[in-house]
Amino acid sequence: MKKSIEFMKRNYKVLLVVGILAAGLWSFIPSKKITGDDKDKMLIELLSFVLEKGHFSPIELNDEFSKKAYASYIESLDPTKRFFIQSDIAEFQNYELAIDDMIRSKDLAFFDLTYKRLMLRMKESKVIYTNILSKPLDLNDNETINVDYEKLPYAATKIDLDQRWRKQLELAVLSDITDKEDIQNALKSEILDESSATKEEKLAQKTEPKSFEELEKTARKTTESNLNNNFSFIAELTREDWFTVYINAIVTQYDPHTYYFSPEDKEKFDVSMSGKFEGIGARLQKKNEGIEVSELISGGPAWRGKLLEQGDVIIKVAQANEEAIDIAGMRLDDVIKKIKGPKGTLVKLTVKKVDGSVKVVPIIRDEVETEETFAKSTVVQKDGKLFGVIYLPKFYQTFENRSNRDAFKDVAIEVERLKAMNVQGIVMDLRDNGGGSLETVVKMTGLFIDKGPVVQVKPAGGKAQILPDSDPKVQWNGPLVVMINNYSASASEIFAAAIQDYNRGIIIGSKQSYGKGTVQNVFELNEFVRGNQYGELGALKTTTQKFYRVNGGSTQLEGVKSDIVMPDRFSFMQTGEKDEKSALPWDKIEPAIYTPLFQNFEKVIANSKKRIATNDNFNLISENAKWINDRKEDNTISLNYTAYKKEIADIESQTKKFKSLEKYKNNLNFTSLPYESELIAKDELLKEKRERWHAELVKDIYMTETLNVLTDLTVLDTNKPIVKTKKDKKLKEKLASK
Known part of the structure; x- marks a missing residue:
């Protein structure tokens, strides 16, 4: 078992818990590969037992626990309340006080219901925003939007949900329009140095400013593209990913730092703690056209090889001399799994270069330090x-x-x-x-x-x-x-x-x-189950102790x-x-018992x-903090173009005095x-x-x-001896008088 600290080896209570847990679970030895619901049920049973026996302050599974877990889970599924409607919530609330019972009976009915409903509502939402953004938006109505989503009720009907989407989209488009107008105005007023300006800057300054209608159309396209990218990312999440969300809504009720890691998340956690992994040393990101190299990690094998570049798009991946696999449409995490591998092994990437050419880049994997x-x-x-x-x-x-x-x-x-x-x-x-x-x-x-x-x-x-x-x-x-x-x-x-x-x-x-x-402590869950019939189960990070000064x-x-x-x-x-x-x-x-230093x-x-x-700068920071605090309840924003512009102008006017903080330099x-x-x-x-x-x-x-x-x-008087006690007041006074 891997632990977060070596000192835990001395904690016999924790080790005893592990022993009891392993003995209790090893009595169940499945004879065939376990997947799907059966694996999920086993995971719930396993996590419940670890938390009951190993958590620093285990809590009773009751209706109050269920209510909190329910609220946390629903909020994590739809934080901006743009998917579910009130009839969905009314149906879900039948389970609000039953999660504790469902944990004991390993009942997945609530999760299955919410998962299927979310997938349906997200599919419907994509149709909603695509339709709304397909035609010009009316930004002259005197409407407002409240962005305090936590206090906002769920939409009563699908028609109300359409209107909620419309308002959110209008806000996004308004924001994009004003940003583009600011850029246009800046370019219009700025006098560029012809000798140092780039071609793009010269062209932008000479280009006629776009009309409001053109800016609105461009903003709608930008907003739709951003949403498509977001929904594309969400579409890559599997049922297992969403089950992890459900599990964590439950386990985080014990305390904020108790958390379940899926196998993929556990691997990322290990890398973050060690700062090392074995692979090619490149950061990747999903783009519309595929998987793009966003950065080469300094000192890594890809960086040393000088063949892979930032902006390259990966098309195929091959292991050593095996046939290359086309990765089109593949999840980013799955592509990363194919590219990462043990130190000393060969991976071949077929990439489309920035100039449009296609090349095969061979890379010997190595240990990479972040x-x-x-x-x-x-x-x-x-x-x-x-x-x-x-x-x-x-x-x-x-x-x-x-x-x-x-x-x-x-x-x-x-x-x-x-x-x-x-x-x-x-x-x-x-x-x-x-x-x-x-x-x-x-x-x-x-x-x-x-x-x-x-x-x-x-x-x-x-x-x-x-x-x-x-x-x-x-x-x-x-x-x-x-x-x-x-x-x-x-x-x-x-x-x-x-x-x-x-x-x-x-x-x-x-x-x-x-x-x-x-x-x-981080508990590897597979350590408690004999055999590998369940595949990778991930890990549980749970609070086992408190520390004190x-x-x-x-x-x-x-x-x-x-x-x-x-x-x-x-x-x-x-x-x-x-x-x-x-x-x-x-x-x-x-x-x-410790001995503080006597340093005044x-x-x-x-x-x-x-x-x-x-x-003056610190005083300005304090004033800015108070201003931010005073505005935190101001969550209503106008969706009228003219009123919106005035609101933005008023805010900018009020914050103008704080802009000087951005110009601060200490000249060191x-x-x-x-x-x-x-x-x-x-x-x-x-x-x-x-x-x-x-x-x-x-x-x-x-x-x-x-x-x-x-x-x-x-510049303190370093000639005076340091007294390693705070108890000898007479000696302190004697030293102070010298």
Whole structure:
């Protein structure tokens, strides 16, 4: 069984659950291949048992549970209420309080009903929008549309549904028309430099502006094309895909992070956690004409071979010397399965090049690293001091092969590289980092603190286990600032909490982090069934433990509160674990025994708060956040062209003052480290990615203030000894008087 953290090996309760589950299920050994309804029923039975025995806080299957699962499922099928009508919902509601009973009896009647009805309604909807968009729309009526779909009732009849579609389509067309008019006006008023303008720009400026009728016709075609692409994607979803939606409406009632992965989704999850896979190293996307290469992954076999290019359309796929298979009409996921394969094997792609020629491109598959997943660093000069910034998108780890790279190893390497450049402070940027491996974050925290407890992990009804950093070595003992935001979650919160509890550095960012204080295990479901009569069953990620800071408090719901709060556009929005309907509660346990550092950050924090309070850009961000919050209930939009244009103009007028935020630049020079500069010289794609990242940092006001804080930290009196206790007040006072 694969687990999300190695520390779970010590959790005998979880292992016992697995043993009981396996023994219970192995008593059922089918004699033939099981598919369809029988496989689905087995999956429901299996998931129910795992959740009952293995979840941190199992819940009772009753009418209240059924009601919540029902609401979640129906909303996931039709979030904008443009498929079902009230008679459908009335029929579905017969099952609203029966899902718990249907789980016990493995009854699929409700799923079968909703699946078949959805397929029918989607087929009808395609006819509806095709008919509406086949002729000019009347955009002069004084109608409005309410886009608060959550509060919107379902259409009473099919005629009402037609009208709902018409309004949604009119809104899409109005939006497209105004966008095209803005482009026309911009080109009309702009004076192009003839020496540098492209042919397209020169032609566009010389072309007569299109009439409203022409723009409306073009907008209808664009809208129809977008819908056709969307419906084409949905049409590729199988009954198994929709059954996964049904299953997850059920299991997510236990908590937001309990989730069922179909076999395909599990594979994607593994890749996201490890940052590696075996294949050709190309990203593909479905286009009208087929499967198109959207990007070559830097360093991958396709990139190295230089025969496959962005924009190439794949026509056929052949394995080694086998006959090529025409992939026309094939699902994107199925094409990807044929192209991916073990390292060292040959795949031949027949592609239509951008110039129209057709070529066969042979590629030897290899291990591919998704570079965007991994830690990266940069250096910057600020006030005569050199600082390092390490950006970590997630706490990744390859569980199958511990010799492969993981976030701990990579960050350790980046720290050493920065030390070699004599940086005077380091920023750990964990913004938008959703977490990852618990083992990895514990070891990574140890790079910055002396040995001691990092986090406490507690199973349901069990005793808390302390996960320590046992290595007394501190790789970086200089100034440290950790950046977080509303979407820094899980392992990110463990790291930030430990740094804060040890008083090792300053936490800066949003008011608080996401607030995910739970630990999940990933259970491979095939491990519990003898034989392979069911085929691939996928996996269940379920919450088995909660983690707690060394000070005893949970990060669940409350997250980690920043020492320095910087305003952001989402300051007043409902974000984070606390806004999840099925989130587990906050609690606290006994603190661990640990020794915080005596470092007085009060002056640094106070200086930063003064800068933020008097900074025009931060004040503008706060004003923008309040404006966004005030407008969140304004969900009615005019479908009259003139009124719609006025609404858009009014909004643009109100937001004009906020546009200056887009022009902000800190005029700092972020540069790659020497080793990476050598790679960039040979890799145009990597060069482009780093230039884009550095350009974003130049426009990042949050990074600017973070570097100001780091500058202040470097001027603290470093001659005073550090006291590793907060209990010896007399010694503190004595040191302070010197």
